[in-house]
Amino acid sequence: MIDIRERLNASQLQAVRATEGPVLVLAGAGSGKTRVIEYRVLHLVQSNVNPSSILLLTFTRKAAREMLSRASQHDPRCKSVDGGTFHSFAYKTLKKYGKTIGLTEGFSVLDEGDAEEAIHRCSTRLGFFDKEKRFPRKDTLRSIISMSINKAVSVGDVLKKEYPHFIEFAEDIEKLRATYAEYKLKKNYIDYDDLLLFLRLLLDTDEMKARMAGRYRYVMVDEYQDTNKLQGEITAILAEPHRNIMVVGDDAQCIYGFRGSSHENIMRFPDQYPDCRVIKLEENYRSTQSVLNVANTVLENMKNKYSKCLVSARNVTGARPQLLFFRDAVEEAECVASKIKELRDEGTTLSHQAVLSRSSYISIPLQAELARRNIPYQTFGGLKFYETAHVKDVMAHLKVLTNPKDELSWNRVLMLIDGVGPRISDRLVADILAAPSFVDIVNDVFEQQQGRRFGEGAAKLRSVLNTAYNESINVGAQLSLVLEYYAPILKNRFDDWHLRNNDLETLRQISMRYDSLEDFLADFAIEPPERGVWRVEPETPEEEKPLTLSTIHLAKGLEWDTVFLLGLIDGVLPVSFSLDYEDEIEEEQRIFYVAITRAKNNLFLTLHHEGNRGGISQFNKMSRFIDTPNVLSKLDVTGPVKLSDVALTASEPAEDIAISYDKEVLLKRLTDYLGKKPS
């Protein structure tokens, strides 16, 4: 048994030992909050608490896995601790007990795209698109409805704040929200917001309260500042029977306001539990004082006062963070890539470096440059491959196998058949929904289509579905069958089908890890694969762990020796859409704060002067967050670097490099981005 006392400071130890009653841990960036959770779990388990009576709710699955695997290294019993994201916990619980509140078994989870499609159908049915004045588009509608649910406010309130020009549709959208809710219930669908909403409803029943009280004795919530109203309520209900609730967070790091989160939950915790213990972790073990000085100044400049002043416990001053100016994005990419290589040669391996940005597109020029220099990297954030049309097409075929009443998926599948459009698809879907079983669908509905214009296509589909449904084959084999059927459709539908084929191959690899199709589909909707598509494998024989490129949002909770933060431009960070709202600018500022505090030793902030957004040249202005005397005084300002200084090192004959598909994509994305052909 290890001695916990040796590994923690006084406040951390206090947090670990405060097992009974409500506890609020206010943990500044880098103050060892992960460590506290890890050792608290360990401490509980070693005090003979049944590990499965501990519930650990985290923000990402990665975070839960990391903390539990660390604790398990000390004591394998920690593996049985229950945990995950709010959404995955909701799914598991609803799967098991959903019947209690009238949910039918075998519901399917709608992702955002599916939800938009469903909302579109409801709007059409209500005749909202026939109006003279343009009704909001389906993605806007989904976002309005979702926001109203997560923040527990009316549609009108959301419109007033976010879309004042659509305020006249408030009543219609409220109506749509109700229609959409009915539609989902009828079709056995559940969307991301419903997962939380229904979990909340379920937990509020006497039966579930009794069950949950027996099940969990200790509840912990990480990143509590990023929970929304609904999640706060869920936490409170779970804690009710035993009041052994610990929440951990940092109000200065609340960056998910767009999803309805608010630091109100964490601020109000002491009012909610007047007897709670408040433990502050203020010593920073991660960064040098020079890095923290910048972070502290950024905090200081905010209107909202955050009480933190991070003090480095490392007793290292370190190099001052550098602010680097470049002429344009290409020059920026070249210099950053050079610098990364330089640092690697000096001993900071790629896996200890990261490049962060507000939006994923900011790093596209750098990705092209890294690929050109054969620097392996992996990306997090941005366009997810599971949201791309080809992946969704394939998944829809699997979805109808498990849920034959899934009209959205049937529609998607049928529309892919040559000669089938919306009308024919609607008619077929109506027949399918009327059929008593999957076998009847395949045998009767599809049988009737022989001789029609699309008869041949329908017959092929029928044969594939029949085999995939009836033969006892594993998930991988089922997917392979669909892929074989889909191959000609893919080629016909997309010019870049050979690139998209890579994604489908990845999908097949993932599917082979599953025994149950239902589990595969659920994981795909709720905990989709994290790996970025644009991973460039090292071509050198020796394995080298890749460099990380990530959005700031996905870098939360992580740390690296060296961090590059790209795009310190007004309009990028803060993003242009936030500029009209003071609270949104403030959230952007917290995002900036999160980014800075990821760095242990080296921090580079970069921007380029000549912009090219939407094909129009413009001159970028330095981000307002650094363009203040007190922040600038904490930085070493370098540049502008002359292009001639770096151009020579970057040019290599393209023929010498085996161009992989990924690089082709990158090249295309780069040329699109710059709006010109490659020379």
Added chain:
DNA sequence: CCGCGGAGTGTTTTT
């Protein structure tokens, strides 16, 4: 009734 081509619009972060 399908599918193609032109016009118009909005462009972020994630479960």
Added chain:
DNA sequence: CACTCCGCGG
């Protein structure tokens, strides 16, 4: 520039 929506030709 990319994506969605609308109108017309087959």
